[in-house]
Amino acid sequence: MTTPLTPPPRKDPQKRTVSPTQPPGMRSRASLGLSAAAAEGRFALQACAECGKVQYPPRDACSGCLSTDLPWRDVSPSGTLLAETTIRTSVNLYFRERAPWRTGSVQLDAGPVILCHVHNDCDRNGRVVIWNRLDRSGQAVLLAVPEERTPVMEDDPQLRAMTSDPKHRRALITDARNPNAPALAAALKQAGASMIFVAEAESWRPYPGRKALEGIGGIEFLQMDVTDTSSVQRMAGEYGGKTDILINNARFIRPGGALARGDVAFARDEMEVNYLGLLRLAQAFGPAMCGRAADGVNSAVAWVNILSAWSLSNNAEFGCFSASNAAAYSLSQNLRAEFRPSGLRVMNVFTGPTEDSWFQPVPPPKVTPQAIARSVIGGLRDGLEDVWCGDVAKDMHERFLQNPKILEREMTGGGQG
């Protein structure tokens, strides 16, 4: 059984911080389909469209009938552990530093045999379930876990290396004024975060969420405004080295598109907060977090953006807000590229309309702060890159995957309505 993690001791100031190393991250293009599924926490394999044979490793042609039509499908993740080994030495630095490492061979019920990581709680030759997770190179790897959950299984070092679990980690939430902030802080506390920092802008004007935040207990307020470079730099200087998870919760939103607005004032604010705010945070906190991505139990592990699902396709009612979110989404992809060498993960939580005053005239379903908090914590625990929170976001995602152009027509008033 997994030994529960103990809170990490305070950092020894005489020890050099361990430099992040990476598991092998090179993959063929076909194999990236697995990473795409892992980014959302799904287990999918290629299944031949002609003969149905499930393939692994990923291929360009069916090993049963040579068809090149090999769509990815969610398949049964169940299987049996056939053989296992504990690797005690490796020429790869990442695994060398983390040895011993348990791997094995699993016969999937769906057909193929896979080599995979093996959770410590798996019984020898036992039944297992395969989780498709992103490792610190940002690529998919398969992990065998017991069929039934085991106590504190999330503390298994091999599993924890693939997730962004908040337990024993320190989290920074930006924008205390955002209605989501109290729910996020409460959820992090419940998930075992050791410290929660909440960035508060313009403390010279009161806001209702302050009392709720104070009520959670143990919250440390940082005076930081994502539109104020000097405040972001100052707080990064003070707290960048103890930020293990950064949740960018800052949002500026006003209704209207280009013509409805007639000026660029709100659009500029939206870009200042939603896009440039993210950029400022990344420039200030990114380097310190990347440098601490292998720093023990409370290593820096994840960067979370809460984005509108309209970053994928513009909603004309909130046309300028959507555009600023598209910019933020694009920047999040850039951050993935730049954080990749460290293993720091960028997780985007996409939401539809939220339950707050700006969406008051928008019909339900709407997303509550609690739902967003659940998505954030769940995504961190599963080590995801993309999380779709609420029915509207899930619906948008599905339509986007099916055909982005059709979605654009629907969103811009070209559908039946």
Added chain:
Amino acid sequence: MSDALIQLAQALADGSVKVVDLTHTLDPDFPVIILPPEFGQCARFRMEEISAYDHRGPAWKWHNITMSEHTGTHFDAPNHWISGRDVPLNAVDEIPVDMFVGPVVVIDCSAEATEDEDFTMDPDFIRAWEDQHGRIPEDAWVLMRTDWSKRSGAPYLNMREDGAHSPGPSGDGIRFLVEERNIRGFGTETVGTDAGQGMHLSPPYPAHFTLHGAGKYGLQCLSNLDQLPPTGAVLMAAPLKIKNGTGSPLRVLAMVGKDAT
């Protein structure tokens, strides 16, 4: 050089006339006026480094700054308000420059503002001040001292669920100054020339409405008013020459005679 200017230069040099800075530092976290969120908002002061003797510019340091015309210690021109939209020479770039230097009187309401954060200055109060200090001269700046500039953080705007609470002139008070005394302009230590609850007066925002409708000017977010004499000082308040500008952050200075305070 005229004798008066030679004497002034000498007085400045020997300290018998001193210069008082009535300006707050432009700081990103300095409060600005808060309007209902569906309205346009006043941009905060922001500063981004262009270079700092580094790869972006090896021998020099400079910043880009952004803000509203009405951020920090700032000047209000008549075209700031709807009542002043058709006043001649109503934009900062059009105002005759001799308007930017002139006599100033300071009405001390600090005790009353300490007592009552919603204190409004009415004609009786002004007349009482005149009984003590003499009639307010024509074409003078009138500054309302409240010591509000000594507040910082949340108590400065003093926002509650029903809005800001800070002192200012009553409707009658500002009309008295404009109509009976024909002042040049009116200045405060608070974030606006009107009281925090000014929208509930009649007309709403009477200082803005009355001053600018009459082609008068406003100054707000002033500080150090406690260093000025009730009468006898000279105010220098020259806004940036912004084309069609409705106001401008500026450095507000006062020249004060040594024996005046």
Added chain:
Amino acid sequence: MSRRQSYDGVVLVAPYSEPYQRYSIETAHWWIARALRGSLQSAGLKPGDLDGFSVASFTLFPDTAVGLTQHLGLCPRWLDHIPMGGASGVVALRRAARAVQAGDADIVACVAGDTNHIDSFRNMLSSFSRFAMDASYPYGYGGPNANFALLTDRYMQTYGATREDFGRICIAQRANALKNPGAVMKKPLSLDDYMAARPIADPIALFDCVMPCAGSEAFLVMTEDEAVKRNLPFARIAGAIERHNAFPDDPIQLRGGWVMDIDELYEQARTTPDTIDLLQTYDDYPVISMMQIEDLGFCAKGDAAAFVRAHDLTITGDFPHNTSGGQLSAGQAGAAGGFIGLVEAIRQVTGTAGPTQVADARRTMVSGFGMINYDRGVCSSAAIITSETA
């Protein structure tokens, strides 16, 4: 009934092994040149006498056999490059023999060689195969150690083999290696040493693993008439097989491609396992040698553990196996590991093995196994090499 034609009239001569080194500052080109030169010299030939050339190597990049012709000043009319690692010796032999038989070439040199720089093993792993890159290395990056650990684990579970059984193979090969001056391993190995060794990837420990090193091996293929004319001792090819990606549906590789073709091999050679005097298996890990003992017909499936308990595998034993010490004790010189058994077999049946010579060695089984493309070795090969008079 086999349609396989015989290799009559084609012979193997001039076996040559360049002594291995743990690390080398030289290149694969250097090592290949050394083995080629050694083989030609032992046959009294000049490079210009060659008209066929076959190469196996992992570390020639960016060159191939093509670049080597210009590099080494060769002008062959038949050229081959065998990217089959541990199976490359027998595969090279099969292709070269058919070329000579058909008259496409008269004298073919088959050479394998690799260098081993401080970082070459790591670099070779990183570019080995697409499936390994996608689906094997991300899982602990154990390289072949991890693959064979899984295979060994499953083999032990299925057939009841013990670590001591694997140890017997390793210990016997070390005894053989001590008689081979070219072997990298120079110290005796006891069962206690074997059992106490540092674990690498359970159940595999240090002495189950080959030592990557630099080295090269070569032999020549020519007509029997040519060998007789030049008065060269020669070996015959009684039969040879290869197979790739056999039994893809076996969940774990507990049998190799030999199983599909072994009957035809014996039929082609008109012989049976009991006539084989010595066996050269591909031995990067002892478990794979056990599988070959089974799949090549020396015992039933799953009985190899009992077989090695019942036999003496040393040069002077009743079942001489990997007489030069094999890769486990002589070292694994990259693709030369696919040649080491074959070159030793030619020496044995031509009576030129010197200190490792098995008395009356007339019939040798040589087998190859290679290329852990993902979870198993894809290539298998085997040949029966006999003496002139067998």
